[in-house]
Amino acid sequence: MSTSEPIDLYAFQDYRLYLDAYYRGRKAVDKKFSHRFIGKEGKFDPGLFSKIVQGKRDISPSMVFRLAALLKLNKKQTEYFQCLVLFNQARLHGERKHQFEKLMAMRGVQAKAVEQRQYLFYSKWYFSALRELLDFHASDGSDCDRLARQLMPPIKPAEARQGLELLEKLGFAERDASGRYRIKDRLITTGYGNPGLNANNFVLESLELAKGAIDRFPAAVRNLSTVTFSIPRERYTHYEARIREFRRGLMAEIEKEKGTDVVYQLNLQLFPLSQPRPGGTFG
Numbered sequence: 001m002s003t004s005e006p007i008d009l010y011a012f013q014d015y016r017l018y019l020d021a022y023y024r025g026r027k028a029v030d031k032k033f034s035h036r037f038i039g040k041e042g043k044f045d046p047g048l049f050s051k052i053v054q055g056k057r058d059i060s061p062s063m064v065f066r067l068a069a070l071l072k073l074n075k076k077q078t079e080y081f082q083c084l085v086l087f088n089q090a091r092l093h094g095e096r097k098h099q100f101e102k103l104m105a106m107r108g109v110q111a112k113a114v115e116q117r118q119y120l121f122y123s124k125w126y127f128s129a130l131r132e133l134l135d136f137h138a139s140d141g142s143d144c145d146r147l148a149r150q151l152m153p154p155i156k157p158a159e160a161r162q163g164l165e166l167l168e169k170l171g172f173a174e175r176d177a178s179g180r181y182r183i184k185d186r187l188i189t190t191g192y193g194n195p196g197l198n199a200n201n202f203v204l205e206s207l208e209l210a211k212g213a214i215d216r217f218p219a220a221v222r223n224l225s226t227v228t229f230s231i232p233r234e235r236y237t238h239y240e241a242r243i244r245e246f247r248r249g250l251m252a253e254i255e256k257e258k259g260t261d262v263v264y265q266l267n268l269q270l271f272p273l274s275q276p277r278p279g280g281t282f283g
Contacts, residue, residue: 009077010107015084020053022071042066059085080106093200100197117169122198125205125265126155130163131172131183132263139164140179151263152216206267233276243268 007025012018026033039046043066051057059067064085068078083106087099104119121127129151139147144160151160164181167173173181213222231239247268275281 009073009080009084012084013087013103015059015081015088016053016055018081018084019049019067023049023053038070042070058089076106093197093204096197097201117166119198119201121166121170121172122202123205124159124163125202125209126151126159127163127166128202129263129265130160131167134167134173134181134183136260138180140175141181153212203267203269206265207269209265210267228273233280236270240270243270 007018007022009018012021023033023038035049036046038049042049042063044063048057052059064082065078068081071081073081080103083099083102087096087103090096090099100119130147133147133150137147137150141161141164144157144164147164148155148157148160164173167181167183168175171184173183176182210224214224250266272282
């Protein structure tokens with residue numbers, strides 16, 4: 001029995017959403033296709049499928065292949081589904097990044113080109129820095145060696161050229177009547193594609209820059225400070241909100257600035273340095 005409309009596995013970055021879409025599509029044309037039927041065919045508890053879709057349970061390695069057979073996935077689709085499960089269930093950023101890049105490679109021409117470019121944009125710090133540099137450093141793309149040297153630390157001219165091309169393709173920059181690149185919007189966010197992964201890529205790159213800034217710049221032009229404190233665990237959301245409020249206010253003020261002449265990077269991090277009191281855990 002086929003679904004009323006083909007469910008494109010390669011269009012999904014969350015296997016739970018795919019399973020839900022497949023179930024609903026198949027159920028629409030086959031009333032016998034129930035959670036009980038899935039459990040019987042997959043040889044597992046009938047309620048397990050529902051818990052997986054709801055995010056209450058993960059998929060074990062052996063269940064990947066049982067579900068793939070149930071969903072009638074071919075060899076290539078099964079490999080993609082397996083990678084999708086590993087990506088969604090990975091806890092460490094490095095593993096998620098590795099699996100995401102495998103997903104992009106397996107999707108090939110079926111992957112949206114803009115999605116791949118957006119992911120690439122946040123994989124290197126200098127793409128964002130180049131964009132800000134264009135706000136006051138006019139370029140038509142013929143002076144990539146000069147642009148490359150303008151950044152701190154300097155990058156390669158080829159990297160600067162790649163950055164300009166990427167900014168134009170993404171719509172973050174455009175050429176004016178004279179052929180020079182101009183930024184389109186002062187503020188952008190990671191709110192597309194896979195925002196969590198994009199943001200983590202960018203944070204890791206930014207942290208490396210902060211480490212180097214200690215030796216790269218005199219104290220008069222940099223501000224690196226830390227504070228360590230203890231709070232009730234339930235008050236974390238309060239302080240997180242304070243940081244968001246500060247950041248929004250700061251960006252609103254920055255957006256109104258005129259006569260910009262230097263690019264800065266601001267990092268804000270708030271994370272635990274201990275487990276909660278004895279017996280507690282973050283999960």
